[in-house]
Amino acid sequence: MKQLKGTLATMLDERKRLRSRSPLQLAIADRFSQLNVEQWRTVTAGQSLFYSTEYQRAFEQFRPANLEARYALISDGDTPLAAVCMQIARVDLTQVGNGKQKSAFQKLGSKVSQRVLVCGNLLVYGLHGVCFAPGADRELVWRAVTEVLYRVRRAEKLAGHTDMVLIKDLDDAAAAESRALEGLSYGSVPTEPNMVLTLDPAWRTHDDYLNSLTSKYRGDIKNRVFKKFNESGATIEAIADVASHAETLQRLYLDVHSNATLRPFTLPSAYWPGLASLGAGNVVIHVARQGDRVLGFIVSLKDGDTAFAYHIGFDREAANTGVPIYLRLLHASLAQAIAFGCRRVSFGRTALEPKARLGCTPEPLYVWARHRHPFLNQLLQPLLRFVENEEPPEFTPFKAAPSDAGAK
The missing domain is CATH 3.40.630.30 (Gcn5-related N-acetyltransferase (GNAT))
Incomplete structure (x- = not known):
């Protein structure tokens, strides 16, 4: 007592x-x-x-x-x-x-x-x-x-x-x-965990990333993402004048945002040029185009050794025709992160499966x-304690390191 x-x-x-x-x-x-x-x-x-x-x-x-x-x-x-x-x-x-x-x-x-x-x-x-x-x-x-x-x-x-x-x-x-x-x-x-891709310091281009994948995953990306995207006549480019594209970006953002189950905030159109002006060369916005039509966009932001790939928006009608806009934009941001010289890419906590296929691992x-x-x-x-979150699937897209292969 x-x-x-x-x-x-x-x-x-x-x-x-x-x-x-x-x-x-x-x-x-x-x-x-x-x-x-x-x-x-x-x-x-x-x-x-x-x-x-x-x-x-x-x-x-x-x-x-x-x-x-x-x-x-x-x-x-x-x-x-x-x-x-x-x-x-x-x-x-x-x-x-x-x-x-x-x-x-x-x-x-x-x-x-x-x-x-x-x-x-x-x-x-x-x-x-x-x-x-x-x-x-x-x-x-x-x-x-x-x-x-x-x-x-x-x-x-x-x-x-x-x-x-x-x-x-x-x-x-x-x-x-x-x-x-x-x-x-x-x-x-x-x-839900943040999906993070650790970048190999040896990667200098997106092709280096692709070459690090097993043939199964590399072929899947080339055929299911890049080939389909290119065959649709779409292209990827970084935009320099964000202010002139602000309303287009806002429309595409709202097309995705309005379908979210929970929307704790809605960004204004002034956000896009405002964010771009903050980072100078450390903020890059890529758009997917089909002629004069903008199909989607993604923001890549360099924050020290981490690149953020976020604020994605795309034309849902075009995506429903089979154009892999979302997946192609993820690869555009990955390529930009490598160009930034970052060590990791933070892809966020939605769409866990396609990000896991990229090689991302969950960060609690x-x-x-x-x-x-x-x-x-x-x-x-x-x-x-009863809150349950989606568990990301596990994939092994990268080739085994030489030491691992030799140990088998």
């Missing part, structure tokens, strides 16, 4: 410690310009483009209408330790189900709505919510992050309740570092979630 009391006291002390104010200093802003930009640069220098000052300023210009940005700097005295990127998303029933066929469920529209506070960036996959300065105590910073989220959520009561808080897209390492969030009533749930991602109402949060935690 004495030992039990000691254990209980230890647990209560730990809970009290976690729920006390952070010893670090917090600066929270509604607009990026309200923060100390030089301190932000100190933290984010040499890290992801999605943390950069340039991206934050651009986001405020081309953000989706239902997303609002919030920002924070976490410091120890005058020493910045972390930058925090947040978004408040207003979601309602018009964003659920097929966007082209209105159901009785959707007709309720904005009458059933929710405000969600997200630590991260809904526009891109991966952890882009917390950027740590080199040498920062990550466990201590994560505690400060939860205080930032608490303060922002409380302040948002003036604009309406923000019931749900999400910290999105943590990999295995970040999930382990932030484990203290369990003591603050956050629940962790795995999402997790989300921390918390509801403001204690009772509902207690219900949420066990429900999270």
